[in-house]
Amino acid sequence: MSHVRYDCLMSLDREELLSTAADVLTRRPTSSMDDIAKAAGISRATLHRHFAGREALVRALEQLGLRHLDAALDAARTQEGDAADAVRRLITETEPLAGFLGFLVTENQLFEPGEQHPGWTRIDERISALFQRGQREGAFRIDLSPAWLTEALYALITASAWAVQDGRVAARDSVRMTTELLLGGVRRSSEE
Amino acid sequence: MSHVRYDCLMSLDREELLSTAADVLTRRPTSSMDDIAKAAGISRATLHRHFAGREALVRALEQLGLRHLDAALDAARTQEGDAADAVRRLITETEPLAGFLGFLVTENQLFEPGEQHPGWTRIDERISALFQRGQREGAFRIDLSPAWLTEALYALITASAWAVQDGRVAARDSVRMTTELLLGGVRRSSEE
DNA sequence: CGCGGGTGAGACATTCATGTCTCATGTGCG
DNA sequence: CGCACATGAGACATGAATGTCTCACCCGCG
Numbered sequence: 001m002s003h004v005r006y007d008c009l010m011s012l013d014r015e016e017l018l019s020t021a022a023d024v025l026t027r028r029p030t031s032s033m034d035d036i037a038k039a040a041g042i043s044r045a046t047l048h049r050h051f052a053g054r055e056a057l058v059r060a061l062e063q064l065g066l067r068h069l070d071a072a073l074d075a076a077r078t079q080e081g082d083a084a085d086a087v088r089r090l091i092t093e094t095e096p097l098a099g100f101l102g103f104l105v106t107e108n109q110l111f112e113p114g115e116q117h118p119g120w121t122r123i124d125e126r127i128s129a130l131f132q133r134g135q136r137e138g139a140f141r142i143d144l145s146p147a148w149l150t151e152a153l154y155a156l157i158t159a160s161a162w163a164v165q166d167g168r169v170a171a172r173d174s175v176r177m178t179t180e181l182l183l184g185g186v187r188r189s190s191e192e
Numbered sequence: 193m194s195h196v197r198y199d200c201l202m203s204l205d206r207e208e209l210l211s212t213a214a215d216v217l218t219r220r221p222t223s224s225m226d227d228i229a230k231a232a233g234i235s236r237a238t239l240h241r242h243f244a245g246r247e248a249l250v251r252a253l254e255q256l257g258l259r260h261l262d263a264a265l266d267a268a269r270t271q272e273g274d275a276a277d278a279v280r281r282l283i284t285e286t287e288p289l290a291g292f293l294g295f296l297v298t299e300n301q302l303f304e305p306g307e308q309h310p311g312w313t314r315i316d317e318r319i320s321a322l323f324q325r326g327q328r329e330g331a332f333r334i335d336l337s338p339a340w341l342t343e344a345l346y347a348l349i350t351a352s353a354w355a356v357q358d359g360r361v362a363a364r365d366s367v368r369m370t371t372e373l374l375l376g377g378v379r380r381s382s383e384e
Numbered sequence: 385c386g387c388g389g390g391t392g393a394g395a396c397a398t399t400c401a402t403g404t405c406t407c408a409t410g411t412g413c414g
Numbered sequence: 415c416g417c418a419c420a421t422g423a424g425a426c427a428t429g430a431a432t433g434t435c436t437c438a439c440c441c442g443c444g
Contacts, residue, residue, distance in 0.1 A: 385444105386443105386444090387442105387443090387444085388441105388442095388443090388444105389440105389441095389442095390439105390440090390441090390442105391438100391439080391440080391441100392437105392438090392439080392440100393436105393437090393438085393439100394435100394436090394437090395434105395435085395436080395437100396433105396434080396435075396436100397432105397433090397434085397435100398431105398432080398433080398434100399430100399431090399432080399433100400429100400430090400431090400432100401428105401429090401430090402427105402428080402429080402430100403426105403427090403428080403429100404425105404426080404427080404428100405424100405425080405426075405427095406423105406424090406425080406426100407422105407423090407424090407425100408421105408422090408423085408424105409420105409421080409422080409423095410419100410420090410421080410422100411418100411419090411420085411421095412417100412418090412419090412420105413416100413417085413418090413419105414415105414416090414417085414418100
């Protein structure tokens with residue numbers, strides 16, 4: 001068997017597969033295994049050979065999303081520099097994932113009301129830590145809990161992705177709109 | 193047939209039915225017609241006598257949601273007084289609908305990617321008009337489009353409902369958190 | 385050349401929600 | 415009382431998605 005020798009290549013296939021699956025499900029969250037297989041250019045049988053079932057596929061997609069989020073958090077260097085700038089960087093890095101993130105959040109909200117995978121808590125904590133740092137440094141207001149700010153960040157990012165998808169927001173404005181609203185709010189402020 | 197005579201009563205039944213259906217689907221968006229019927233204390237057959245199918249039921253729920261939103265917009269008197277205060281009132285009035293709203297948004301996002309019911313555009317326009325007014329009066333910043341602010345309002349309201357449901361935000365803080373974030377953003381501001 | 389592993393196509397059983405139908409019950413009203 | 419209508423219970427057919435299986439095919443490699 002070539003399983004062992006070609007594990008890395010298999011992983012690559014798997015990675016691409018997950019990627020296109022993410023694309024398809026981002027566009028149409030109710031796509032069937034058939035649709036996903038066709039979109040990936042493989043047969044349903046082969047798709048099943050990679051992922052035991054839809055359940056397993058979604059789990060794997062979740063892991064993929066978590067990895068990407070982790071990477072985005074790393075790339076944003078959330079522990080460095082001005083907290084507000086770090087939030088800007090984080091949103092910028094996260095924007096390409098926005099639609100996919102929306103799928104995962106919806107899926108989670110849909111099928112596991114109340115419980116949540118442990119993988120998310122770590123991401124939540126990393127984001128939460130950023131907001132906490134901002135509060136500690138006096139850059140962020142302290143009357144909004146980091147947990148809520150984290151939720152709001154998710155919400156605004158996915159909302160912007162959907163707004164872009166529906167043509168209500170221009171794609172090039174997406175990051176700025178999200179960032180500015182989250183950081184500054186609607187009210188006209190005296191500073192800057 | 194007593195159809196004509198009892199139309200008003202039937203409507204009342206229908207209203208209650210819609211209400212409990214909304215409750216059930218808010219909690220578990222994937223509930224079956226069976227679940228809904230049981231929750232309403234009626235048989236699936238009777239449920240089908242009121243609504244031709246799930247499609248029709250969801251449509252009716254959408255109408256219900258639109259009516260409630262309209263009522264919330266009326267109650268918030270969005271055209272009166274300070275725009276920021278109007279937003280506060282709007283969120284306060286909308287908060288009881290938040291979970292239900294989340295269901296409708298998700299359902300929409302799920303099954304009709306791209307298109308949207310004409311009923312929503314009117315609501316969107318009413319909310320959008322509020323933000324426009326705030327911009328005109330100099331209370332709101334003008335570099336965020338009213339369309340985006342409207343989307344963000346939806347997103348934050350439903351996000352807060354989910355956060356409360358998952359225990360990440362206290363129910364009593366929900367309105368304040370949403371309002372404050374939307375109006376003032378994360379950044380600590382010099383005013384107030 | 386011949387072999388083996390991976391693949392595509394498709395048949396098949398299963399499950400689940402849905403929609404429709406029938407029939408027995410029950411309740412109110414004449 | 416007896417009739418009409420609404421309801422509840424449940425059988426039934428349908429359709430869709432899923433998961434499993436078999437078989438033929440092809441491609442690379444010995």
